[in-house]
Amino acid sequence: MSLAIEVKGLAKSYGNKTALSGIGFEVGAGSCFGLLGPNGAGKSTTMKILSGLLESDRGTVRLFGKEQRTAADDIKRIVGYVPQSITLYEKLSAYDNLVFFGEMYGVSGAELKRRIADVLERVGLADRAKEAVDRFSGGMKRRINIAAALLHRPKLLIMDEPTVGIDPQSRNHIFEMIRSLRQEGVTVLYSTHYMEEVENLCDRLAIVDRGEVIADGSLGEVLDRFGTKAVYLELEGGREAPKLPGYGEVEPKERGWLLRTDTPLESLAAWAEACKRSRLEAKRLEIVRPSLEDVFLKLTGTTLRDDG
Numbered sequence: 001m002s003l004a005i006e007v008k009g010l011a012k013s014y015g016n017k018t019a020l021s022g023i024g025f026e027v028g029a030g031s032c033f034g035l036l037g038p039n040g041a042g043k044s045t046t047m048k049i050l051s052g053l054l055e056s057d058r059g060t061v062r063l064f065g066k067e068q069r070t071a072a073d074d075i076k077r078i079v080g081y082v083p084q085s086i087t088l089y090e091k092l093s094a095y096d097n098l099v100f101f102g103e104m105y106g107v108s109g110a111e112l113k114r115r116i117a118d119v120l121e122r123v124g125l126a127d128r129a130k131e132a133v134d135r136f137s138g139g140m141k142r143r144i145n146i147a148a149a150l151l152h153r154p155k156l157l158i159m160d161e162p163t164v165g166i167d168p169q170s171r172n173h174i175f176e177m178i179r180s181l182r183q184e185g186v187t188v189l190y191s192t193h194y195m196e197e198v199e200n201l202c203d204r205l206a207i208v209d210r211g212e213v214i215a216d217g218s219l220g221e222v223l224d225r226f227g228t229k230a231v232y233l234e235l236e237g238g239r240e241a242p243k244l245p246g247y248g249e250v251e252p253k254e255r256g257w258l259l260r261t262d263t264p265l266e267s268l269a270a271w272a273e274a275c276k277r278s279r280l281e282a283k284r285l286e287i288v289r290p291s292l293e294d295v296f297l298k299l300t301g302t303t304l305r306d307d308g
């Protein structure tokens with residue numbers, strides 16, 4: 001597999017505030033990679049450095065085999081960056097905003113017209129092209145911002161939390177667009193707080209905390225390696241579950257009880273036996289797959305949705 005992104009030992013401080021302390025990860029060409037992390041973890045800083053908007057203090061970035069420090073101009077041509085904050089001219093139409101961005105990327109004339117039509121179609125706003133952007137919802141503005149980042153047909157699209165605070169329709173358009181870009185071979189680096197987005201879109205992910213990668217791999221690998229396995233039991237009449245000495249602590253969860261354990265199959269069998277002995281009727285008894293939320297909480301001490 002050829003690599004689109006190779007980041008090694010990347011460090012960055014703002015004054016005496018350390019944002020990145022040696023972050024490293026690799027992204028295969030044509031894949032979608034998710035960066036997950038609590039607020040202030042260093043995701044935006046990493047993405048800005050990769051896009052060439054910010055310089056690192058230490059470490060290396062190679063994009064499609066090119067060293068970023070020495071091939072900055074080449075890299076700008078192949079990277080599209082969608083910042084967290086929307087940057088558009090509110091009084092201009094969607095179309096005129098795209099003309100402005102296209103010319104900034106050095107595209108003009110009939111070619112620019114063609115590309116604007118193409119990107120507007122991709123983000124599902126072709127019919128709103130002539131309207132002033134200040135009449136758009138947050139989600140529509142975000143889609144125009146994404147369209148702007150696609151005008152120069154980048155091989156790598158870097159998106160910094162593109163779905164925060166937007167409507168479900170815009171969210172779906174963004175997901176569909178990412179899927180079709182991937183089919184065309186575009187690599188996507190995507191940061192988010194939403195686990196289900198990583199599950200639906202990304203081949204691999206990295207959990208970032210305090211400027212470092214603390215876990216990475218495919219979703220299955222991360223869950224297997226860091227997730228706590230558990231067994232869930234729910235009894236008829238909402239009755240209390242029997243204790244299971246030697247297998248772990250039983251704690252209340254939803255309408256039943258949860259037992260965290262390294263041996264889920266044995267624990268499940270022992271719990272079933274304990275219920276039988278006590279003549280308790282089980283409504284549900286099952287092994288619970290660890291979730292990314294749990295892994296995240298365990299590793300970072302915060303929840304994924306801590307938008308604070």
Ligand SMILES: Nc1ncnc2c1ncn2[C@@H]1O[C@H](COP(=O)(O)OP(=O)(O)OP(=O)(O)O)[C@@H](O)[C@H]1O
Pocket residue numbers: 014017018019037038039040041042043044045046084
């Ligand atoms: N321009 C800046 N000046 C000073 N400190 C900064 C600046 N930008 C970021 N930081 C700090 O660097 C750290 C990393 O910030 P960064 O924005 O990269 O994190 P993040 O993971 O993208 O967070 P969020 O999810 O809130 O966007 C944070 O502690 C942040 O406060």
